[in-house]
Amino acid sequence: MSVPTRLKQETTSTPAKWTRLAIWIAVIVVAMAVMVFLAKWARGMEPVQQFLVAYPGHSELPEGAPVGLPAWLGWQHFLNAFFIVLIIRSGWQVRTTARPQAYWTRKNSGLIKTKSKPTKISMELWFHLSLDVLWMANGLIFMALLFVTGGWMRIVPTSWDIFPNALSTAVQYASLNWPTENGWINYNALQVLSYFAIVFIAAPLAIITGVRMSPIWPKGNAKLDKAYPMELARKLHFPVMIFFVAFVIMHVAMVLSTGVLRNMNHMFAARDDAGWLGFGVFALAVAVTVIIWFLAKPIFLRPIASLMGKVSK
Template identity: 65%
Template structure:
């Protein structure tokens, strides 16, 4: 009886915090908008916004527009990242795994010790990680080979005051002019840079540190990078990715959905519907993958790479 009461009390406590969190966030958002509108009405701030309109000039020779490969990369990154976040949360919260997977200790890779048994959820998470990293390497090679890196790597210090300017414009609801086909605003540039060159590598290296692939006997390396530090960073990075996705999708749809989706998926700068239909198809694929990523469907695939058991 006491256990039931404790669980009921915990559930009520969580709901109570949720009830208070939603209005608190709304009130905070209103206050931010009002403060930003007041600030942008000041003569000094208006002068700052004039001097720094919200975007930095790109280096000479920077490409204009988006190649088709970037659209495919965008879909693959979104697809894999969505499932990585889902499986990462499952690994963190699942108490009764849907099965267990053990690598076959034969073939090209052999070890003296018995292979480690891991949950089916962790196996899927690590498999998705490997695919995401492979896709990321292809993305990085193409990014630097085609010059697209110049669009998401800061090359001037004025990116920081311009990012502050863009943030003030967003917060005051007088949003900066969007022209992503040619140049991102400075806040977008910094966000994309942080996601590609900071958050993604952090996610990879901390995940690797917590995996069985990390060398256990490298005492000096393990002291320099303890597993506790990796755990402390890995989850916040996942939270960052969730926040980035939410804000990114919202702004794509709120700042000219047709044109933005054509940029991202149809490699064109018009306001047609091609990008919308491709985006809709990609969402359908992601939704299907979300619901199919269950033990019933994962076990046959996992069994091709190792031994799957119920315990």
């Protein structure tokens, strides 16, 4: 294909892309408007009002559940957000980079020795896998602290009424008459289900599918490959990433729209007030993440990667 022809096709397709985007935005806006209208209409019905009274939107916590958010959860919030953002970025680069600028090969020495030749992988994949390891290590610390301190009782459903309460919360949100936020003591049912899904379902799925797609998966083992096909891991890994992205967007939106200063203090300062300390810590965390985001390029990653293996073009 000649250059003029290709440029002509790209120019022609650009308006079509913007048109499709505009259509999707219009569809989403209309769907949200219809949802709000239906929720407000439903809240005017007596059975729905009785349902909202019976199920206000949160389940009672088990006896002995901790009150408040500990300091360790603050730095866990930062580390989890930091790693997830960079993992999503590096994962997208792995998926879309056609010609990597550099490659990395593990040193077949020290604690890790194999008979087979070490696999050469792109610098983007090396960065993605390195972040995965750090994120998993941080996750193990998080899980240990969660169960040792009893914090698991705040994000693990312990009663079946979590589901009608989640429906109640959804109706309240959709009708724009939001439930009272009291995350310092008890999350609402939708929050509990969301946090449970991200910690105990999405994170393990990301790990087990990522391991299957990574170079550490045993090569040439027909039984293992048949029991857990690569195609299955690929089909699951990308939707899990989309779920993480959707969760982050929704989580940030709700934090900003339901009392940003108090929420920031809950998340980053272990305080239940509307001061500016938590917001300041959050701003610093965002700055650090943005700086690393822009520095995560082969020219800066090569010196670090070379400490763990051989870097080549």
